[in-house]
Amino acid sequence: MMVQGNTKRILVVDDQQDLRLLIRLSLRSLGEVAQASSAETALATLHESAPDLLILDVWLGEGISGLELCRQIKADPRTAAVKVMLLSACGQQSDIAAGMAAGADYYMVKPFSPEVLYEAAAGLLAG
Secondary structure (H helix, E strand, O other): OOOOOOOEEEEEEOOOHHHHHHHHHHHHHHEEEEEEOOHHHHHHHHHHOOOOEEEEEOOOOOOOOHHHHHHHHHHOOOOOOOEEEEEEOOOOHHHHHHHHHOOOOEEEEOOOOHHHHHHHHHHHHHO
């Protein structure tokens, strides 16, 4: 499926509905924002039509973790070019290193301000 024009596509994957809503509202001026509540749902969406940016919670509850999903996305030639921003409440250097080792393009520690999220997302979409 081709998106007309230069509309950027963002997929937000988080098991917390309120956080997905906050992120969607914060980023809607950057493009089309879709949501998924699990890694499995995100994978199905990714294989249908890869977004330009994936915003991914590290801890997704049941099933595949955000880190594992990030590894899978970066290992698959169909989705390897997707920019990935990991979100996590874990901000230790070892947590950040694990996220970057999984292939993340950016690691943001929760809580974050919508402005910081927007700037980071805009930077990833521009680069």
